[in-house]
Amino acid sequence: MDRFGNKVTPAKNYTLIDFVKEKLNELKNYDNIANKDSPLVSIKNFEDIHMDADLLKAVYAAGFNRPSKIQANALPLLLADPPLNLVAQSQSGTGKTAAFVLAMLTRVNKKLNYPQVICLCPTYELAIQTGEICTKLSAGITVIYAVRGEPNPSVAQITEQIIIGTPGKVMDWGIKYKWFDLSKIRVFVLDEADTMVSTQGHHDRCIRIHRKLDLSCQMIFFSATYDDEVLDFVQYMVPNPKIIRLPREQECLDNIKQYYALCRGEESKYTAIQNIYGGITIGQAIIFCNTRKCAAWLTRKLTKDGHSVAVLSGELNIVERLSILDRFRAGLEKVLVTTNVLSRGIDVTQVTLVVNFHMPILHGDEKPDYDTYLHRIGRTGRFGKHGIALNLVENENDMKLLRSFEAHFRKPIKLLNTNDSDEVHKLEH
Template structure:
């Protein structure tokens, strides 16, 4: 799979996850450092292939992420005899009474909840490993939290619990420690959260038309491998996709309102490089791993419900570029009144986000050097 040596998180976490007797773990690590491969290995190593029922459960917040994790597990597990993966995601409907023989089940909370309690397709008491990926959002969002906790409550006391994310705010970490017995904790200090391999810039724009012109100037000046453009609303994402398509660019649009089949198709086309640009909302801010992505554009800065800068989402978004320590570029389009958000992000991550004039083509061309 191209791993020559373990990344820092793999080196630290794997001995804990594979120890006997099993140990619980709450782990934080930068985007793109191989967390999925680490817990995929842990699940594969705990499975007893002779027993044909679900033994490992992995929960993730989105359909795309669940499928991506499953693909990593399948790729790593292809040399393990008789180990199978089942996807508990919207669109994969199993009739009541179905016997699931696959030992690893990966899914989203709502569907998995139905499978466990309504349809009784799996016996949660027999689960030996429970993984919560993007654990901070699974704990921080009320509906996800209720669903995750419901599943967690019926697990056997001997079940190994593994919680992973790139970001853990203190209240979330405290809650995680309450639900995970005697956990090992791998936590990054705030100063370790800066993404040094990603150069960050901002443009000051009046409106969305202004932002669009700046985007076209980036296109004209920089060799775009593949890019992800984040919008705060579905409406803006649609508008932008239409503008770029009308200007002859090959773009994909991904938002939560698409069917799961369409979402899977869009991600696959982008992975295969058939489309160079993916326009999306926060549905893709976490975990989506496409190695060729070199540029992330925040068409709108991520904000929370009180219109403050959403630091975690910013970190996850720009972490889509610069996977595994590669170089990446992040461009932020900012209205004048939102400039304090940029300064807040700089202060929070102790990083530098440099101002660029979108009309200064010469300066834009120098960025690649």
């Protein structure tokens, strides 16, 4: 089957190992793989790997013309036979969700009507987004959501082949109520794995689920960031993993222009946002606040001044949060004010501006939160597009945080005078 859905008769039926042997000579200057003995080959086209014809057709129909860098490097490992365990790091917006979704779909036996794959996500929104991608590519494979607000199964035993959900709900379904057999799961995926293993509640539930899995179950852990402590724990959970860490954090930010503006209080910050929004052409913008109170205040101000704006924070119920996200993706609101509930994993390709109304700090102290900063500004510059990140600096402590982010990521954060219309207008060029 070629990329246009036409049937092609292969001249030779290669196995994956044959393919790897043929392509080994093409590997040059590749140093981002932790396991040097890995049988990794960077593919150039989706036809280069063994994929069901219907699934391949769905891939192209969904607009995936060529593999992204993470897909090109991860898919040969994910689809290898026998299955390999994989721990992969790649920045948001690089196509990692599609990579592990393709692995999930490939491993499903369509003739068996029971859960064969589990994908755990840290939030309801991320689970729904992953499920939407899975359904788009599913080619007849059934999916069920194990998340708060979704109805419980209507039968004693779940017949859907893929479960996508949050750890607490999946644990209840599989261990408490025994609505499916965890020992029959063939693929176990952790999305945003650093959050899953470092957050206490998720951490404990993931371990309890993991203990019920068969030793032959393929383990796939994906995230945009890993620190050494989390990576050590992940490797403890995943036997003999292959490890991919690309691109490096600094490379992730190459297509995002970072700036800061000096402000005097919240009203001054608001003026800076107004000047930016009025001075350049913006697709959509996300503004991050550290508190719900500030997010609500800022939303009222923007709405009063005629902006199409929505607010998303943790006190909203699931239906409200999903509705707001759907409206924002559809472009019905141009500005989304939010707390860290939206900093991870949500794809809205039209976002061209991210504003840190408050600098991200670690909970309980004033130290810089590097992961949250990376995830926040990573909401723009999706899939190689260019984006702008603006940090609003109010005091000396904010400036120390800014310099810490600048030093950590080794990327300049330039001063921007938001009161100078000419300087603001230059941002588009």
